[in-house]
Amino acid sequence: MWVVSALVIVYFVGLLLHGDGANPFVDVWLCGLTQWGPVVVFFVAAWRTHFARRDVLLAAAAVTVSAVADTYYSLFMDDSGYLVFPSLADIGYLMFYPLMLAAVVVLVRRQVRGFSWSVLLDGAVGSLGAAAVLAAILSPVLEDAIKGPTPVATAVAVAYPFFDLLLVAVITGIAAAPTLDIGPRWLFLFFGLGMLTVADVAYALLENADQYSVGNPLDAVWALGLALMALWVDGSGRNTDTSCRRQRETPPLSVPAGAVVAGLGLLVLGTQITVSVLAVVLATATVGLAALPLAFRQRLLRRESLTDELTGLPNRRALKAEAETRFKVGSGSPLTRRRSALMLLDLDRFKEVNDSLGHDAGDTLLVQVSTRLSRSLGAGDFLARLGGDEFAIILQGSGEEDALAVARKLRAALAAPFTLENIALQTSASMGIALFPDQGQNLGELLRRADMAMYEAKTTHSGHHVFKQADDSHGEVRLRTLEELRVALLDDQLVVHYQPKINLKTGHVTGVEALVRWNHPSRGLLLPEEFLILVEESGQMAALTRIVLEKALDQAQLWQTHDRAMTVAVNLSSSSFVDIDLPERIAAMIDARQLSASTLILEITEDFLMADRERARTILTRLREGGVQIAIDDFGTGYSSLSYLRDLPIDEIKLDQSFVLPMGQDPRAAALVASTIDLAHSLGLRMVAEGVENSAAYDELVRYGCDHAQGFFMSGPVPAAELDNWIANQRVEDIDDLVQVNNAGASTTGL
Structure with a gap:
């Protein structure tokens, strides 16, 4: 785009400097580059979108046929810059219009179905009004075109102003629909099309007055229009995430009101001077369409006011x-x-x-x-x-x-x-x-x-x-808890507990999972299931995730300082991946603490992987390239294809406790655990078993070759100081003695 922009500037300066008449360097080479540069941008954008955007493909075809036509004109014009009319170049020039109009139609067609009748009516009024004004301006051109020497020449000459009328009508109609959301940089597209129309109209008027010649600075306006369109398609090709689109803000009724005023002005003007029949017809249609029975319009607006768009x-x-x-x-x-x-x-x-x-x-x-x-x-x-x-x-x-x-x-x-x-x-x-x-x-x-x-x-x-009277107090508790959550995030009331992961081959603690707790000032220590839903609903998950990551990495840094390097696993919810800068933010946190990126393991669930495979691949690949390890949490609980294990950058699988708990009594559950461990190893992945709550399960996992285990049998989630004491004072050989230290119960989960 920088090259295209520079070429347009150089081309314009060249046109100003070389004066009248054709100049081979400016009017052939520079002009050609300003035409073909946007073509390259359009096809790069089409490639970026995997050739799936029909609007981009049609627009690329439009600028290509225009560039081919311009190249033909430049190569075969005579020394004075003249080419016999009509010529093969006119085929390419004329094909630009239907292809570009089709691209615009494809761009907006999906949303038109959901438009209200009032929006469509305003768009139609704006289109007709703009076309009426342009028809009046082009009256001399139309009259001269109709007098062409041959039927073909007449048809070609009339086609140019006709397509310009259509282009202006479409642009104005879209401008009259303020609710239309067609993505970022939409202004570049419509200013570009507008510049092309202005250039066409100016060229037609100059040609009609026999005042146009090749090398006129007007030629740069076409190049500028194409460059603006290239800016649109470049942004459209780069930004395929519709979530960052913003709705346009056009003052309501401003375009249709202006169209009605213009239509009335033309009708009044037609009583004083000669105005083309086409302009009068279009102006009449504009005023007539705007003057639909007020009762009908009022009923229409009332119905729309009661309807979800x-x-x-x-x-x-x-x-x-x-x-x-x-x-x-x-x-x-x-x-x-x-x-x-x-x-x-x-x-x-x-x-x-x-x-x-x-x-x-x-x-x-x-x-x-x-x-x-x-x-x-x-x-x-x-x-x-x-x-x-x-x-x-x-x-x-x-x-x-x-x-x-x-x-x-x-x-x-x-x-x-x-x-x-x-x-x-x-x-x-x-x-x-x-x-x-x-x-x-x-x-x-x-x-x-x-x-x-x-x-x-x-x-x-x-x-x-069904509502019960007790729910009324629950509602008050919910509102109060929401407010307390906001305070908790600001006042450092969140704490992190750590559950050890035991290496089943050596019996040593090699890593921990960080689990958040809320140290509530009046209700005591709250587990994740008591507040995470509210965090998600209130949109505060990003802030909570940042706090947990910082605390977990601070603790990892402290362990490293005391020569007890361990991996730290942190759960991420799918909403955390909305932040496209997440990999860079995490990398900055790790670098600030001078830790190895592999110290951090991010645990995600299958739900996120299945919701958007391509998005997951992109984000996880960026994290993995930075050295962060990726684990699949609660493996086996989702209804998903196992192909993601092959396609995505994953280091570790955490088998859900629902498979581990019944192993001792259910041979089928044990067989599933054994086969899942074999599957993980065959793919080069580590296997971690969650929810180990007795020695039988621990021994079976060792026998099946599982890599790591965590659960209440070894230790539940505890503060870092307690974990340090546990590691210092306990040996895995004495693991049976630990049962009485840890309360029996279901293993807690959460962020």
């Missing part, structure tokens, strides 16, 4: 209006409507879909979810999308048992995999239910209690929950 479902405003009718209580409180239930539904871990696959995939998931929910509800039920991944459902004539039956039906409907960007994704939902009129007599009360019930369902992983 993405899914087409009723929105929060529509829910409020519906609730006023359904949850109506008359004087003296006699019910004028039958009993009902309000269900609040929230998708589990939806944020991870957005973070891993992008907001486009998240939007697609929401549309598919809304379709399944609609099909699963009865004719009298009311479904609305409140925003984000939250839906509300009014179940008409429903008591508690009926509502629970519907909840089970909806969960079953959502259990089947969704297909997003060729990835089969399973999701689930948490549902809270509040009953009318027993648990609330208006929408506000019912929503508040359904939200408390939904949180209870999410916390207990039960899937659905």
Whole structure:
């Protein structure tokens, strides 16, 4: 892009310096380079996107045929810069327009389906108004073109202003749709197309007045337009993560209002001077389209105000209006409507879909979810999308048992995999239910209690929950805990405990897993399951992860200072990988403590690997190239293909405790453990068994050749000082004596 930009500047200076007439160096070589440079940029961008972006491919084809045509013109023009009209060059010049228009259509087509009628109407008004103005400007050119010496010459001459009209109409129509999101650098594309149109119009007017010649500084405007388009496609090819797109902010109705004023001005002007018939027709269509019956437009706008733009479902405003009718209580409180239930539904871990696959995939998931929910509800039920991944459902004539039956039906409907960007994704939902009129007599009360019930369902992983009076206090506890969490992150209330990993060949402690705890000022030491869900929901996982990493690496540095170097494993949630600079941040933490990068092991779950294989490969490869080790946590609990073990840079597998615990009583579980250990070793990976809670399991793992083990049989997670004492005073040969030191119980997990 730097080369292309420099060529445009040099070309413009050359045009200014050499004066009138054709100059071989400037008008052939420099001009050719300014045409072919953008072609290279376009095809590099197409290669970057694996030739999967049709808009990029069509745009690349458009600039290529234009460059071919320009090269032909430069090679075969005479000394004065003239080439017989029409020529083969005109074929390439004219092909540029339909190819470029097709690229723009492909770019916006996917979103047009979701546009409201008012947005489409405003876009059409803006397009017609801009075309009317351009038709008036090009009136002399059109009249001269129609008088061509041959039918072919006439057709070609008319085609140029016709395509310019289309191009201006499309650009203006898109500018009139402020909600259209077509990615970063969109301004470069449309300013580039605008520059090409300006150059075409100026050329046509100069040519019509017999004042144009090759070498005119106007030639540089075409080169500038192509360079701006190359800037667009370069950014588009580099940035395929739709999550960083930003919506354009165009003042509402500014473009259509300007178009109407321009159309009216042309009609008035037509009464004083001669204006082309085409311009008058387009101006009339502009004013007519803008003047649709106000009642129709008002009804249209009202309907749109009650509709969710993405899914087409009723929105929060529509829910409020519906609730006023359904949850109506008359004087003296006699019910004028039958009993009902309000269900609040929230998708589990939806944020991870957005973070891993992008907001486009998240939007697609929401549309598919809304379709399944609609099909699963009865004719009298009311479904609305409140925003984000939250839906509300009014179940008409429903008591508690009926509502629970519907909840089970909806969960079953959502259990089947969704297909997003060729990835089969399973999701689930948490549902809270509040009953009318027993648990609330208006929408506000019912929503508040359904939200408390939904949180209870999410916390207990039960899937659905009907509001109970005890949930009211839970809601207050939740809000208070959220505020206390913010304070905890700032006041250093988080501590890290360490669970040793025993090398089963030597019996020595070679590493630890760092597990976070919250040293709550009034509730004591809280385990991860008591607060991690709130951390994730409140968007504070990045801050918590940074704190745990810093504390764990500080401890690793302290152990290294005392000649007790050990690896430290830290769990990362999938939301942590949203930060594209994560590998660099971790590398900086390690370097600041003068540790070897291999000291740190990052533990991730199969869910993240399966959600977006390519994203996982990119991030893990960068981490692995920096020397950080990668482990798969809770291996065997996900429904996934084992191919990722082959494809991704992984060092270690941690077998979930659900396989280790039943080994002594279940031969099939033991066989699975043995075969998984063999699989890991055949792939050159280490195997760590979690949840070792008795000597029988420990001995079996040694016999199967497992590399490392951790669990309450050896030691639970303890503060670093206690772990140091344990390592100093205990020998693995005396491991049986440690059972009484550690309380029996399920091994804790978490970050």
